[in-house]
Amino acid sequence: MAEKAITWLKLHRSFSPDQPFLMYWAPGAAHGPHHVFPEWAKKYQGKFDQGWDKLRKEVFARQKQLGWIPADAKLTERAETMEAWDDIPDSQREFQLRLMELFAGFVEHTDAQxxxxVDYLEQTGQRENTMIIYIWGDNGSSAEGQKGSISELLAQNQIPNTIEQQLEALKGLGGLDALGGPLTDNMYHASWAWAGSTPFRYTKLVASHFGGTRNPLVISWPKGIKPDKRPRSQFYHVNDIAPTIYDLLDITPPKVVNGFAQDPIDGVSMTASFADTDAPENKPVQYFDNNGSRGIYKDGWYACTFGPLIPWVNAQPGLAEWDSAKDVWELYNLREDFSQANDLATKHPEKLAELKKLFLEQARENKVFPIGAGIWLRLHPEDVITSPYRSWVFDETTTRMPEFTAPGLGKKSNTVTIELECGKDASGVLYALGGAGGGLTCYMDDGYLVFEYNLMIVQRFIAKSKEKLTAGKHTIVVDTSLKSPRPGSPADIVLTVDGKEVARTTAKMTVPAAFTASESFDVGVDLGSTVSREYYKRRPFRFNGKIQKVRVALK
Incomplete structure (x- = not known):
């Protein structure tokens, strides 16, 4: 991405050297999964052996020493539902440490990019009058790895699993050395995320406390901002970035763009704080909402409620019984309590009532209702956005079709009919959906027909023909029948060639929502990460025969 960005800057300089530029550069880091070259993770080997509880205390001490948090800030406690480092068995610690080392390497590698x-701007004389707005983080550190994960979407699909089960599956990929590479979609333990959100209480997906929302922001503009080492304490939000740019460039935001009336801008300009550390705060109100966790800020006060979802709990029970009207709210004076350590709800009930009322007003104005709508898909993954079609015809030109627009082959009963012509000992992918972290694939290997259902690495269900297909034209049918309409139901999968059954398997569980957030459906090849480890070293394992058509029909 850095190289592409530099190329873009070079082209801009060539074609429009007298014109300013605006670049939005958003890498995948430090969002999961955590992939990085081994040499970057190796730098951090042994750096976290003390565990997350001690690490958090060390980070807190450094934050105070460097003056990045107030001297009177308090270190908040770990949630009772979150594991302590001492809870981790010795047999699992190497796994947990490796996950954190990979995350650290991932972070440093991104910063290097x-x-x-920045170096390019310096070398070309553009740095002096270029403003860099550098926001770092993933909404606050992410707890979606739960107890540590080799496949990121185990959490979103709420698939029950154990670390022992994951470690056993990891052995088939090469053990710990496979973590961080193309065969896994690993995420670190939620307690590492908690340590990464020091001194705040919680993590990403929790809107009530700043461990889930607060990120570092650095703004650098050599020509316009004199740097100093004092952090700014004014309360700002991501919706203040655009108003700041408009203010600096003296641009009046358009009321209509391409014929569409624009919503009012909620944010404010941060420019006063550039030169004055103690500039008066100018953002009066900001609401927060995520999966029913919510909060409201006004003039230094913050009211919030945790909500129903505990992001670090696997396959969490009880979500269907949640009633937002029964949520308990907390109250904090952020100007005296930086880390939300002292709940003032019982001391100032009138202030809490005022802010709860304000939250409802902001929620209505910003179309937040119904509260906790994100929980619905966790309870009803069958309602996830899907294609409106029931049947399709594909051929070898179909590649990189995003999973959410592709047929739901992994979670719905379906029939896939492949018309092909192959030679003797044919090999290659016929079709594939998903990637190494989870997916399904139908392929030929040295003449044999193979189907694999990869359930997020932790379980694999494979069917393989006993005999090779002869050279010539064939009609292959892959018939998938879920045993019940409920999400995650087991499924029978039957392979036939020219009307004769050649193999079958039963997937003991199917994916409730989605295999991946970034992989795709491909015909005749498996692009991206490979669904099956069996042909990983032969990727993208393009079929060496001819596929006339692939017909897909949902039952």
């Missing part, structure tokens, strides 16, 4: 961009 940002450095390449």
């Amino acid at each position: 940002v450095g390449k961009l």
Whole structure:
């Protein structure tokens, strides 16, 4: 991405050297999964052996020493539902440490790419009058790895699993050395995320406390901002970035764009804080909402409620019984309590009532209702956005079709009919959906027909023909029948060639929502990460025969 960005800057300089530029550069880091070259993770080997509880205390001490948090800030406690480092068995610690080392390497590698961009601006004399707005983080550190994960979407699909089960599956990929590479979609333990959100209480997906929402922001503009080492304490939000740019460039935001009336801008300009550390705060109100966890800020006060979802709990029970009207709210004076350590709800009930009323007003104005709508898909993954079609015809031109627009082959009863012509000992992918972290694939290997259902690495269900297909034209049918309409139901999968059954298997569980957030459906090849480890070293394992058509029909 850094190289592409530099190329874009070079082209801009060539074609429009007298014109300003605006670049929005958003890498995948430090969002999961955590992939990085081994040499970057190796730098951090042994750096976290003390565990997350001690690490958090060490980070807190450094934050105070460097003056990045107030001297009177308090270190909040770990949630009772979150594991302590002492809870982790010795047999699992190497796994947990490796996950954190990979995350750290991932972070440093990303920062190094940002450095390449800055260096280029320096080398070309553009740095002096270029403003860099550098926001770092993933909404607050992410707890979606739960107890540590080799496949990121185990959490979103609420698939029950154990670390022992994951470690056993990892053995088939090469053990710990496979973590961080193309065969896994690993995420670190939620307690590492908690340590990464020091001194705040919680993590990403929790809107009530700043461990889930607060990110570092650095703004650098050599020509316009004199740097100093004092952090700014004014309360700002991501919706203040655009108003700040408009203010600096003296641009009046358009009321209509391409014929569409624009919503009012909620944010404010941060420019006063550039030169004045103690500039008066100018953002009066900001609401927060995520999966029913919610909060409201006004003039230094913050009211919030945790909500129903505990992001670090696997396959959490009880979500269907949640009633938002029964949620318990907390109250904090952020100007005296930086880390939300002292709940003032019982001391100032009138202030809490005022802010709860304000939240409802903001929610209505910003179309937040119904509260906790994100919980619905966790309870009803069958309602996830899907294609409106019931049947399709594909051929070898179909590649990189995003999973959410592709047929739901992994979670719905369906029939796939493949018309092909192959030679003797044919090999290659006929079709594939998903990637290494989870997916399904139908392929030929040295003449044999194979189907694999990869349930997020932790379980694999494979059917393989006993005999090779002869050279010539064939009609292959893959018939998938879920045993019940409920999400995650087991499924019978039957392979036939020219009307004769050649193999079958039963997937003991199917994916309730989605295999991945970024992989795709491909015909005749498996692009991206490979669904099956069996042909990983032969990727993208393009079929060496001819596929006339692939017909897909949902039952």
